[in-house]
Amino acid sequence: MNFASYREILAVGSVRRLILIAMIARIPHAAAGVLLTLHVVQTMGLSYAAAGGVAAAITIGMAVGAPWRGRQVDIYGLRRALIPSVIAEVLVWSVAPFLSYQLLVIAAVIGGLFAVPIFSVVRQALGVMVPQEQRRTAYALDSMGAEITFMVGPAAGVMLATTIHTVVGLIIIGVSSALAGLLLMWTNPPTRTGQPGAYVAKTASPVVVLDGGLVKIVEGSTKISGNVFGNFWGNTRNNLSWVNLSVLAVLGASLGAGLVLSGTDVGMVATLRATDQVGDLGIVFFFWCGASLLGGLIYGALKRSINPLWLLGAMAILTIPMGFATNAWTLGLLSILPGMLCAPVLTSSAEHIADLVEERRRGEAMGWYGSSMTIGSAMGAPFAGAMIDSIGPWAGFVIIGVIAGALAVSGLLVQRVLRNRRTVSTLDDFEDLLGEAEPV
Template structure:
């Protein structure tokens, strides 16, 4: 833990970590709140699903776009604009009775205007710490984000069911504005200036490492989404066991990230970490007993945050600083699409063969991720003796003779 202690003693690091976690807290709340609110207003889960789909599409499309905008107009301007638009869209959904097409349109707007906090903070990190501390910082970030997925769904479900669904959306808006403003006004956000990228939009995806990070992120998050669907199908929406098993899954990820975050990242790091996830998820298929699922998901979770830390580090080390935000935007989009794909595949299999189908889907996603990591091991940079910071943006210098 000494690495993390030194890291948090670095000026600004602790503040920016807490601020960005607070700003991203609504990410773990919005989907559930929209599902419950639209279902209550329309009386249809199908209608709620359409609104959620529109929101997810908006988030997937906006990630690379708004991240790239930060290099054009500055982080604070883009973050402020998106925060305000997203807040207005959610407020309107909460307070105004509308037709389903209007709800879908506003869900799309809310998704498109989701503030790119994740891309922003991971662009800032290399400017806050030295090269030795950067890998532990990525691991700490990947680990602590599990707090969002442990606490946020519980809080928003309690508020929506015990107080009201529109009140739950108002709470999200309050946290969105409060946390977003805290992050935007942090000195570190103002000090870091992302140079304007000279590449055309999307060109960063031609970097093999960025493409690998996007594909493996898709498969990794697809596996976790399938697990979530399987656990809910196994124990029911109201079962206490479902929440406890998913909490154990996240605790495993938190523990894995904190335990392995100091280990240098070599070419085989992703294969080993995805192997842990795949092994745990393959074992889930043996039994639906709550203790067995808890143990196997604890094992699988140990590899998740460390694998995400590898994704963040190899992305940072493979692109110029001006392309970092857009690269993280594409990686985030891959993860969003993976979450949608994992949930959809698991849902079809649950309807067809029962809850076991979801765990089969999760295992297939994870094994595919491990296979990709092994097959493409030569494309992974060796960061054991190399600075994982982004490549510098250089320009020709005029020499007077």
Template sequence: MSFRRYQKVLGIPRVMSATLFMFVAGLPLTIMTLTLSLHVLNEMGRSYFDAGLVGTATALGFAVGSPLLGRMMDRHGLRPVVAVCGTVSTAAWVTLPLVDFTLFVALAFAAGMFTVPTGSLSRQFIASLVPEDYRRAAYSLNTMLMELSFVITPAVGILLITHYSATSMLVGIGVWRALSYVALYLLNWPIRNPHEAVAVEEPVRLKWREWLSARLIGVLLVSSGALFVLFGTELALIAVLRENGEIAFTGYVIAATSIASIAGGFVHGIVHRSWSLTRLAVTMSVLLLPVAFFDHVWWWLLLALLPTNLLCTPTLAASSEAVAELAPPSVRGQVMGLQDSANRMGQTLSMPLVGFAIDNVSPSMGFVAAACGGLVLIGIATLCSVRQASAQA
């Protein structure tokens, strides 16, 4: 192991400032869906179905918008996209509290679609600023900060919503993001390094068949499978603790598993040789299966979840590294936007399927469903890789 890897990464010009800025700018993203749902439930007096409909609209907006905005950045650069999309999304967020439910759903979709994807953009900055030899450490650091945001923001967001209102939070999110867009426009960090920028200026543009390889599809599926496991695990955790009357301990369990995930990511970034993406994702999924037998007491559950969570950040960091390696510079934004969409797909598929297992079998079977769903997506990814290898043979 070499702790100097992180020191060298942070010593690269603009890496520390870009990484920290994108962490701060992306904090509201982790509370967006919850804030929208609570506004629908509390301020609008609507049903849980309506709140779920708004959440789905926002998720679909993100899934559609991420690759499209990435493609626009590939063609026109960072500033034009930030200026246009920042204006539209900010207008959508501050208008949301003023409209009826039908327009609310439409604006929620627009807010998601035109939100500049902080996650994929930060990965683009890393790919452009950091040499390949240090990207594992850089992506590990980026993913650890993302994990940290999921620890900090929901607790702070709930506190603010409780003391003020979900409506105030909607406006606050819009203002926060607007200030972030202004700063991002002024800072204008590169999305390609100088050598890549020169190459992209050539008039020949790649067609999607030239870059959307079976290997890239496999990486996107593995990334989607990892998110299926993670969000399914969270839902199963809440179901088990609620069944046991221990819902008050949810925060402790989530905090402990998040710390384990960050610790795993830290080690992943400093080792000289790490596991492959597929091995990390498969092991993370398999380690979740026996958790179903430790559902009696909250601290048993906490201990049982630690091994699989140790591999959470390493898996997500490895998927980002693999996408950066496979994405040609001229379409990097679009490819990384597709990764965001794949992650959203995993999240969207996970909730109803794991919920079905919880409702019809038992809360603890939610962990089994989450693991099996992830393994299915990883298996499909493996078939894609085998197919490509056979075609090349």
């Protein structure tokens, strides 16, 4: 392990500033979920099911919007791409608190669609601000910052709802989100190699790595024309030409991670409600989030990357024993091992996406990465809830663990088949590409 790598990255002022901005910018979004729930239930006097409908509307908007917003960054650059988001954040959340439920659902979709793409922008920027061998550490730092944010955000949402009012709180959320977008526009972190603040590679030779039998071409000082996967996916000019089975496997890992995280969240609440210990939920989150921070710290110091599907499979298996918890303390202790793999799964997934996708498509790819995690989160809660309602709290952990484990195994099998079948053909394709390389 090399913990000194953290010091090297944090010594770069622009990287340190971006990670801090990311932590601050995520707080409004982290607070919005609980604040909207309290607004629908407390202020509007509707059911929790109705609140879930609004949450689902935001999820749909974000799942569709993240890749689209990421693609706008790829095409127009960061500042121009963020202008619609900054305007929409203020307008939507300043009007939404005064709408009827039906219109609130529509506003939630629009709000999710135009949400400032903090996650994808920060990951995309870090991918070009640090050398490739330090991406793991940079992404781990960002994941740990996100964990801290999601410990602070919900509490901030509750504070706004209880000390002021949910209407005022939602307006504050909108203004804060817009300010976060303006802060990103002001700092304008690089999203492409060659932009001010981007890392300048010292090597003149491209590095080639085989991953699941597919070629990954690491950025160097050469520009490659053509596409190894052109015969399989069509012309490189197509919008989704960067997609291949290796990328889909990584997106499956991020989907599985979202599935486990949201399902575990529901299972924790159900377990403590069954034992009349909901007030001790903070104890469980302390162990769970603290373990994730520790896991992210350790993973970021590793010298080699770990396949995110292996990490997902381990986290899924270790989540199942949480069903045996009988109180807050046992639930918290049982959450330590799966919790230690939360940040590493997300870090490894982002790292592999950055390696597998060419730079000019990376914003869109990171958007899909965020969307897959969002979709997984949206699926995890109802899956776990259905099992909890029909069987009991313990079943929520089991079904989530089994589904995520099966997803991980399926992805690993796909990678193995690709590795066995495509190694020879990929090397042949790479030899052809070397002949087409154009010096920069």
